[in-house]
Amino acid sequence: MNYQEGSQARIEILNKTYIRYNVQIKKGQYLAFGYGYSMKNVDMVIFQSSTIPQVLDLYSNDEAIPQIDSQQDYISNFTTNSTHVNFVATRLLETTDSNDKVIKLGEALPMVWAYSILNSNLIKHEGKGSFEIYVSNAGINYQRETTFIEWDNLLMVRVHGWFLWFTWSLLSYIQMAVNRYLKIFWKVNMWIHRIVGTLILILTIIMSIVGFRNHKHIFEDLSGHHVIGIIIFFSVNLLVASGIIARSRQIRLKWKTSKILIFKNIHKIYGKLMYLLGQVGVLTGILHYNNRIKPETILWLPNADTFLLSGIFVEIMYQVYRNRESPFKKSQMKITIQDFEARVRSGQKLVLLDDLVLDISKFMESHPGGKFSLEANIGRDVSKFFYGGYSMENYSQFTPLHSHSNIARYIVNGLIIAQLDTQVIPEVANMRFSSSSYVKTLTQTIVLEREDGKEVGFHKFFKDIQMIGKYYLVRKRFRRQFVNRHYTVANCMEPKAYEVYLEILKGNKSVYFENQELFQQKVGGSFSITSKNYKTKSGVSRRLHEFQTDIFQVQGPLGKGLQIQSSGLHIAFTAGTGILAFVDLVAHLIRKNFNLLTPEEDSQINIEEFRFILYASFKNEEDSIAYEMCQGLQNYCRKNGLKNFQFNVRFSDANLNKWDYGFIEYVLGVNQDIDLQRLWVCGPPKMNEDFHKALENLVQNNFIESSQYEIL
Template identity: 25%
Template sequence: MVKFTFFILYISLAFSLADLVTVELNENFHLSWIMNQTAITFTFNCSFDGWCGIGFNSGMINTDMIILIRENGLMQAWDSYSFKPQTPAQDSAISGCKNDIILESASFTGGIMLATITRLLNTQDPKCDIVLAPNMVTNFCFAYLDKPNLTKFTQHNMVGSGVLKLGTTQANAYFNNPPDIISVELDPNFLLSWVVEDEVNLVFTFNCSFDGWCGIGFNEAMTDTDMIILIRENSELMVWDAYSTTFQQPQLDTGIQGCQNNIIVKSTSFDNGQISATFSRLMDTGDNECDKVLVPDVPMKFCFAYLDEPNLTSFTKHSSVGSGILKIGTTQDSSYFMLNPELVTMQLDPNFSLSWLMNETDITFTFNCTFDGWCGIGFNQAMINTDMIIVTRINGTIQALDAYSIDYVPPNGDATIPGCENNIVLESSSFVDGKMLVTVTRPLNTGDTKCDKVLNPNMVTSFCYAYLDQPNLQAFNRHNHVGSGILKLGSTQGTSSYTQGGAETVSVELDPNFSLSWVMTETQVTFTFNCKFDGWCAIGFGHAMEDTDMIIVIRENGAFQAWDSYSSGYTTPSQDSSLKGCKNNANMINAEFTANKTMVVTVTRLLNTGDSKCDVVLKPNMITEFCFAYNSESDLTTFPIHNAVGMGKIKLGMTQADSYFHHGDDIDGALYENHGIYMTVMWLCVVQVGIMAIRYFKWSFMAYLIHALSGAVVIFFTLASVYIVYKKDKLGYDALSDKPRYHSRIGFYLCTLVLSQAVTGLFTKIWMMFKQDLSVLRVSRRIHTVIGWACLIPALVNLKYGWEIRQNDTNLHTVYVFYGVLCVVFAVLEIRHRFGHLFMPFIFNFKRKKINRKSTITADKEMQDTFIDKKGLNHSEILDEINIKKSQWVFLDEYVLDISGFMQNHPGGAYMLKDVIGEDVGKYINGCSSIGDGTFPYEHSQMAKNLAYSLVVGNIAKNCNIIKPIEGDTIDWSMTWEIVRKHNISQSTVCVELRSNAYEVREKPKGLEWMGKHFQVEAKIGLNVVRRYYSLVSANLYSWKKQIEAEGIKCEFNAAQYNESSTIGSLKLYIKHYPDGKMSDFIYNLDSNSTIKIKGPLGPGLALTQLSSGLYLGFAAGTGILPFLDLAYSIWNDHAPTGFCLFLYVSFRSKSEAFGLDLLEATQKKFSTHLVVHINIDGERIGGKINDDMLRSQVGSRGVSRVWVCGPSGFNRWIGKMVETQGISREKVMIL
């Protein structure tokens, strides 16, 4: 404790002898310090309540920080460290670090936080504290939150960074104002720059636009000259400290006795054929033999030379050389390089030209006035506080007056003003042919600081002139001609210029690559764009691009242009000359592209152009919203979008002191944070729910609602949030580059796509529900899907970019976690979607509703026990349920499916499902049949079949009346049967006789419910499992044929061949052999004793429980005759009641393909009141196709009890439409 007390006393005593230094970080935050050789005390002056902090680095990565916070009313100071852009940690909480600051005092008065904090320069805490030193220059940042009554540390709402010099005196300290980088162009290929770092050190930079060597010497030539040479020799860049004693190759200082190398190389580069290097040396190296002492702001003799020859292998004689006067100033204005001078002439107006010749100390002016009277010049914009030289011819005598004007009154001679003196010498004068020619000389720096302006070679200054062209003057009178502008006092004609109009040159840096200068008078302003790149740069008098007057300069195809432009919105600005009621008011008066690749363009315009529509009225000292932008891409051939932008407020002062440009506030953190949160929730959560719903839960009515609602919410929030951010026009702080550029472009891309997604989604849904064009629906669905994925993937990438730009690691890591969770969830759902039928069949059982049997269906208990499995109903009962309650149910093999919720989500359109209510859809799902109307059979994927199982609401009762087990009373849906034999019953139809060791077909099945049903045959053919359906025929066709022959009934159609069953209880399947049919060809080629897997009987069939009186219509094409043969056989056996009549239309392509016609023909002849058969053979034109008139004649006025249709897809839909025209309701029509 005693040691600590003495330490504090020592520091206090040391500080009492040091200067207090203050820098303004911004208008609300001032930082002061006082230091000695061991410690420093900072004073934080924060004009708000909240927190404020400083950091000794350019940002938050690996930064030593000190934070002052008023939390819960208590002032605290934290020694902190930031590893990355997130909340800094206090040093005391970091392993290996400790608190090294002392809060000396703290107060909060009048809304201002004031605190004094002390720390050692070297705290011996290398992990968390930077070592500070007097006069050190360091990267620096600050931040604060001006939010009162804090209860915890919260993210800043203001931040800044720059360069801080911890000077020990006010004059030797700065923030964000490092020493000027001063450049002089020695010739178009050689640019020399330097920085006067402090009182003893100089840093030079050579930029030589060639490969070879370049060097400078601090003398007029090579005799006794201190030199520095940059050379690329044998592909190696080197900087030599050299000395030349005569006109021969210089020697390295290290090779001269008593001399040494005093150059410290900081960097070298060889890029695009150009060599450059940065190096430092002391002004006074102490090497008196070989090094010249360099003194800032003192002109000295100077020379340079270079050789622009690539791939040097040794030092060779120069190809270019020059000499003159160099002044190594501490500012750009006080520095110059003047080539060996020449006479320069500037025509001020037609009657007055001014010439000059200068050396390192003096300048000689020649006034050439083509009149008699007086003429004068002044080194300011007008007559206020202006150094003047006036030449008069009064009473025939020419005189030269060194004068000074303090106001708009006749100037006074310097010799008459106290503290001033005459500093011009009249060298010569003449008056010939009415013209005055006068030469005067004055020192560049007269030492008369009160009345004479210091002139420098290559300086740019405000300038004015006046004259009176009145002969034979008797006294000095008021001028009748006057002008002002900008004069550049070069040492050669090429380095000199005069621009009419202007005042003091004012310059502001918009960003490190773009500075703007102007000279303003009472009527006009002249802007100079200094853009350190090749491309375009622009300024605008407005907040951003909405209703903004702009001036754009562009170097396009190597030529400069200046455009007076107007931006009405966030699009390419229009030139004023192309807008109605506007005109071009910006005139380019000078443009050049310098050796160091800088565009320097001068443009002038009136303050008030009279163009009220497109030009803003400018005024001296006005403060206005301001923006700028540029594109630094070289070799432009078009006007591209900017790659850097900024905005703020500018004061267009007439002097440097009255002018400024303040960058706008930092980006609205809360707005962008909310934007990121909204987009993360939308694209990482909400839209994923919509995608999952429509892909994996399509069977549910809610899937579409969830998908549509989530999509609408995502689209709305995306467009709204992007619009709000876009209106802000911050565009990633001051520039759009790299990730901010990618992020914004992806955002705009998404805005376009989500609108397209909404349109295609709405179109697809309308078409799906109300239209019947599958081709259009397929295209729209695929477009909608492709756009969906094209939105989703870039959106997820953009979330990553967005949070990286915000430097919010917590949210970024959360996004990464959700990426992983999404992948897992999608993987699980996709596996279930594709393979769920293999390992989760029990899931479907839980979803089935209980379908209650109606006891009124039949009173026959034996029939109930026979037909109805206790777990379900038979098809007839369910069809009654469908017809009575209008349930939207279909059959799929042994299941009942409720398609009411799926109908609007069916990819093929709702109309397909509406047309198949009450049918067995297995034939459609397995690609056996199509819905008709130009569509082809489509084998649905396993995913579609899995989805179908999700629609199951009940089981179909197993039908035990047609097949019985040989042992026991259990029947499985799937069975294996063995082929006994195959024989053709017609040219294209084969009868496959099957037998089983476990089952047999009843010879006389009970009831009628089994009639017309079918069996599913399943086989693995190649890599695919193929399923096809074949109709059940219980009747013994061979026996039936024998009965007909026994009764002597003659039949026209006798081509079919029916064989006696070889096995009692065998099952016969009648299969048409298609040449390219997968299943029929497979079965046709199977040998006897081969086994096949069948399931059934399935489907509603004819859905008869008994034969009742009424008119029944049947339509069959080809093998579609099979479901009707058992019904016809029942009629043959005289089981049809009185009043029962079946009209059966049968169609075959040819007689050779026909079968069963003889059986139907004989039955019709025997029971003509019960069976009417119309036979059509297309190939032989027998019978003719049925049409509306034929059908109408059969139906007449009678009501139709039921209609059955069985045939190819097109036939089924054709008949369906035909019977519909007869007024027969859809409920009575069954497609088998």
């Protein structure tokens, strides 16, 4: 190297053992070399051409002037002429002094240099620089000039390192942990996520800029750390953008829950990848620093790998908690279903879960399954969705059927504001299969008995029409999770009772009185549910029939019931087993029209002003449910000029038009002179979804009110 006319230095390797300097400088000057990127904390050698020229082995501490090594390892001599001093100094590549840099063959060796042309003391310098050489078996290969790290920017390098460690080891870990493990604190969780996310963004941008500014030749001196740093700098912005998009989708999208979840998952996976990249960034940064600056930093010790280890413990605890099933809280506050409805009409955002009344107004926006799925259910029973039996949206490939975890149960406990005050208090019992029978093979009526052989505790028959449409929740734990199924009460589908109704319709009223035990509201010796035939259905229904020693948890009667009004129009659109929710109403109307009710039962419906129009769709007559009973009552009503029941059946095999928005509009139009009280839809999930969307449109066009219809 030449830094001044007539001055020069040459460095070479001798016998793979020594490093030799040939230095020529003017008298009264110095030239110093250090092994590193800065003059701080490095092994140095100085060539001083003062009155008595000398070569000194030095070591520089953080802030002080370099110290002379107690062990001098350079063997040197010099010659002088009138203007210059020529030094030759040799040192072992590896000395025994701990202050000396070990120079290894086959490695890049970063070096710094400084000189003074005014003075031979190491107090000041007029010029300095840094370069990297490659020390190989064959000698020295000059690599390139590098960035000289001053004390000032070394401080900034440390600030850069510490803050980015804080950001990508600590903050990003907190960000993921809060989101995953602290969902139960949903009120503050989203704010923590936003604040920590913003901090990560700001710190990454500022500290990356600090890093870039310290490295003027970053593109010529591009290391793995720099490449990762640049990628993180740009992709952290996209990560935040994907979070904002996911959040806004979660609140805004309707009928697109699968899209909400896709956006959320993209953000989640992206976040995790960025976390890993951040880790690589931090670790390569530490490596980069430790290769250049002594003493090395031990920042890697408390790094995310340590968090991850502790994280495994937290994760196990989380999984154990998540899969437990804590009981729901009971509420002292009891409200009737009418009170519930009135509150909803007055604008309160309430839903029912089992017999619990939940206020979801504040939770909706934080719901991980999207705001829409809760908003669309205000005033309704969310149980079958909550337990994962059904999905509201059924056209997507990624149909979100979600069986909620214990975390959701914990959240529910915080949302409960009251419990339904019902005439028949719901019971919970462990039960097993006793027998089964069927009217037609499409359905089966399963009789259950208590596991402990005690009195059942469930009612077999209800005199109160407000109990019609209530259901029982049947649950079975398979491996780690419960499988849940809701069965609507359909007492008249018990073959013996069904037989009696058909006899009544034939005019044979005496059969009713002969079988009075079937129509008494009392706690019975057995309890039955009607389900789709086990041969055509999987899950709980099949299990109920096939694994007859299995114990099932049964809870009920639950739900809103149909809330039949004493007068006015009631319309039901059903398909397949959906009709089961309404057969007990048809049975009640049979008893009503044939004057078989006690005065107390009789007062519940005003026969002149009550209307029930039942639309039922089946594949064909063979595959129908309760068809003879409904058709029988319809014929009876027609014959006797009674208007309280109308039965419209549609057989899909006959290729009749599908019920659509226009059809519902037409049905409502034809009956517009009658006060619409209730419109129910109970069919397979896709049909329910189509009707739900159509009815939402009708609400928007002011045809009906949201509280008038119910998707069962």
